[in-house]
Amino acid sequence: MTHALSCLKYEATIRIKLLEAVSLNTFCFKNKSKGNETFNLVLNRKNTLILRPILKDYTMWYASWFDTPYYHILYKDRDHREAQAFMNNLTNYLSLEPKEKILDLACGKGRHSIYLNQLGYDVTGIDLSKNSITYASQFENETLRFRVHDMCKPYPEKFSAVFNLFTSFGYFEKEEDNLNTIKAIKSNLNQSGFGVIDFMNASYIIDNLVPEETKTVEGIAFNIKRYVQEGYIFKEIRFRDANEDFLFTEKVKAIYLDDFKNYFQKAAINLLDIFGNYDLEKFNPKESPRLILIFK
Ligand SMILES: C[S@@+](CC[C@H](N)C(=O)[O-])C[C@H]1O[C@@H](n2cnc3c(N)ncnc32)[C@H](O)[C@@H]1O
Numbered sequence: 001m002t003h004a005l006s007c008l009k010y011e012a013t014i015r016i017k018l019l020e021a022v023s024l025n026t027f028c029f030k031n032k033s034k035g036n037e038t039f040n041l042v043l044n045r046k047n048t049l050i051l052r053p054i055l056k057d058y059t060m061w062y063a064s065w066f067d068t069p070y071y072h073i074l075y076k077d078r079d080h081r082e083a084q085a086f087m088n089n090l091t092n093y094l095s096l097e098p099k100e101k102i103l104d105l106a107c108g109k110g111r112h113s114i115y116l117n118q119l120g121y122d123v124t125g126i127d128l129s130k131n132s133i134t135y136a137s138q139f140e141n142e143t144l145r146f147r148v149h150d151m152c153k154p155y156p157e158k159f160s161a162v163f164n165l166f167t168s169f170g171y172f173e174k175e176e177d178n179l180n181t182i183k184a185i186k187s188n189l190n191q192s193g194f195g196v197i198d199f200m201n202a203s204y205i206i207d208n209l210v211p212e213e214t215k216t217v218e219g220i221a222f223n224i225k226r227y228v229q230e231g232y233i234f235k236e237i238r239f240r241d242a243n244e245d246f247l248f249t250e251k252v253k254a255i256y257l258d259d260f261k262n263y264f265q266k267a268a269i270n271l272l273d274i275f276g277n278y279d280l281e282k283f284n285p286k287e288s289p290r291l292i293l294i295f296k
Helices: 002-007 011-024 061-065 069-074 080-093 111-118 130-137 176-187 202-207 257-266
Strands: 031-034 037-043 049-053 101-105 122-127 144-148 159-164 189-200 212-217 220-229 232-241 244-253 271-275 290-295
Touching: 061 244, 069 212, 069 220, 069 232, 069 244, 080 111, 101 111, 111 122, 111 144, 122 130, 130 144, 159 176, 176 189, 176 257, 189 202, 202 232, 257 271, 257 290
Parallel strands: 101 122, 101 159, 122 144, 159 189
Antiparallel strands: 031 037, 037 049, 189 290, 212 220, 220 232, 232 244, 271 290
16 A cells, blocks of 8 residues: 555546546556556545455456557557448448437447438437547537446437447446346337447357457557456456556456347347348358347
């Protein structure tokens, strides 16, 4: 504890981060290497600062990793053309009329929302990451808005379509939050509305997992390790920047078509169609890279 504090130089920043920590209960402030173990500095439930070994505790990893600039640096080469072609295909398939309302659930920095708005839709993008929402907000207009919101809970409006895109699901610690999110999507649909979840095809991803690789982006060498453990796909991302060592771990539940069917049944949802890629070709469990579910 004393050691941790003596490592931290910027007290003002710390105070701000601690305020965030109070609201999240646990928050990754900065990874500090101590010996050969890496820790997060977090506030526990008694509001005491503790060092928590990062490899043993992934609680709410998404609240910190997705909020860092490094996440956006690592994934900056995402294929925007492919994302836009997907939005064209999807809105045509759903026959969505211009001006209809779409909720982009877990919108990140808003790449799909912004494009959907350019297509003429009234779009609301929500995400847990304050930094992503702050960034996306610069693109707001009368028919495009971005809000910080937790997708486990219904958003207070109804939409013609709710899109959950690019594997923005399966992060939750509590199993019931997967079902809560699906129920929240349903409750956000108007009478004729469609829900869409664009998830990874877990069996295809596991069969094609690259166990280790290094990606250098903007001069930062990201060493990436991938493995499957207890039904989750883990991605450990290590790098060094400005003389600091960092380690973040993505952890996504390997959710299969049958699992989704099970959630849908519990949420009284009808599965209408299943696609396996962004060209909306039929889902093939062995060969499709994506699992795209259309439901009501
Ligand atoms: C893989 S990214 C995809 C972002 C965006 N859909 C895209 O394609 O660029 C997953 C997103 O889910 C968000 N997220 C994770 N948990 C969330 C939650 N409980 N509520 C809302 N957003 C969440 C993250 O902050 C992150 O922006």
